[in-house]
Amino acid sequence: MKTTILNGGLAGDRFTDHMQHLLQAELSDNGGDATVWTLRDEKIAYCLGCFDCWTKTPGICRIDDAGRDVAASIIASDLVVFLTPVTFGGYSSELKKAVDRSICLISPFFTRIDGEVHHQRRYDHYPAMLAIGILPEQNPEQEAIFTTLVERHAINLHAPQHAAVVVMRSQDEQTLRSVLHAALPARETERQ
Amino acid sequence: MNAPKNALLLIGSAKKPGASASEALGGYLVRQLAARGQASETRYVARTMRSESRIGELLAAVERADVFVLAFPLYVDSLPYLVTKALERIAESRQGQSAEGAAQFVAIVNSGFPEAVHNQTALAICRQFAKEAGFRWAGGLALGGGAPFSGKPLEEAGGMAHKVIAALDTAAAALALGQPIPDEAVAALANPVMSPRFYTLMGGMGWRLEGLRNGVYRQLRARPFAS
C-alpha cells in the first residue's frame, strides 16, 4: 500500500514532526511504504485561482514547483494522510498551501453527490484520506469543525474512505500510538 | 455603543485587484460603510503576504479597524492558503486580547458551487478565528456561485445582483451601528442566484469554451499523473 504523508506543521513545530515519525513507524510495521512531504521545507507557490489546471494545461498546474509533485504523489497513493495543527478548526496554512494546489486532480465538470453540486472525477481511483489534527488540548468546537471539513474535503477529492482523528499535544506516547493504530485500518479498506 | 469609525477590508482572493468576486462583494459592503461616514481601507492578501513589512502594515491596520471585513473565495471547503496564513499571523499578534470592546469581524465568502451551504465550514473557521484572535464576531455571509460577480463592481452587475445588494445593504446598516449582521441578510444571500441546474449547465459550457479557446478541448479530461 502506497501512502503519502503531508506534514503541515509550521516552523518549529516538533510535535507534528514527532507524530509523523510515529505514523511512519506504524505504517512500516504493517509493511507499508510512505512518501513524506514536510511542506514547510518545500517550495510551493500559492494557488493563483486561474483554473489553468482545468482549461489550459488540463490536470497539471502551470506553476512548475513541488506543488505539482505533491499532487502527483497524492493521486498515485492508496492513502493520503494530512497531518496538521488544527488551525481555527481547519487545516494549517502549510497544509493548505499544498491542498489548494491539488484541484488539478479533479475535473472541472460537474456532478451531483447527495443532491449537491460537486466536480466529477478526473482519475479512476483516488486515495483514502486520513486527517490527523493536532490541538494543544481538548476543544470540542474545533474538533467538530475539523471533522466536518475532512468529510467535505473527502467528498470533493472523491476519497473512497476517510477518517478524521484529533490528538492533543499533552497526550503521552502510548496514547498517541494507540490512536494511530486505531485510525490506520481505514487505509486497508478496499477502494471503490 | 460608539459608532464604528474605521473599516478594513482584506481581500482574500489571489486574483488581480478588481478581478475577483470577493472584491465585488467586500468592496460593495465597505462602500456602504463609507457612505455612512466610516473611513475605509482595502488590502489584498496576495500583496500583503509577500513581505514582512506589508504584513506589519496589515497588523497595524487591523488594530486601527472598528470593523474588519474579510472577503474571500472558498478553496477546498475552507479558506485559501494565503488567508489562513494571514489569519494565523493576526491571531498570533493579538494573543490574549479580549473581544470586549474589540473590532467587529465579518466574513464574506463566495464559492464556485451554486449552493451557499458549501461555505458553512469556512464560516465556522472564521468564527473560531474571531474567538481566538479577540474580535467580536459580527457574522458571516455566504454566496454560492460567485463567479458571475467577479471583475466588476456589484453596482454594474445588473439584475442578478439585486438580491445580493439588498443583503449587503442590510448588513451595512447594522454594522454601521456596531450591531451584528441580521439573520435576514444571511438568509437572503444564501438563496442561490441561479438554479444549480442552470449554473452547472452554463459552467460546463464555460469550461468547454475555455478549453476550445486554449486549443485543449479534447484534453480537458486528461490524466497526466495516471500510472
Ligand SMILES: Cc1cc2nc3c(=O)[nH]c(=O)nc-3n(C[C@H](O)[C@H](O)[C@H](O)COP(=O)(O)O)c2cc1C
Ligand atoms: C484551489 C481552488 C479551490 C476551490 N475549492 C472550491 C470548493 O471547495 N467549493 C466551491 O464551491 N468552490 C471552490 N472553488 C471555486 C471558487 O470558490 C470560486 O471560483 C470563487 O468564485 C472565486 O472567487 P474570487 O473571484 O473571489 O477569487 C475553488 C477554487 C480554487 C481555485
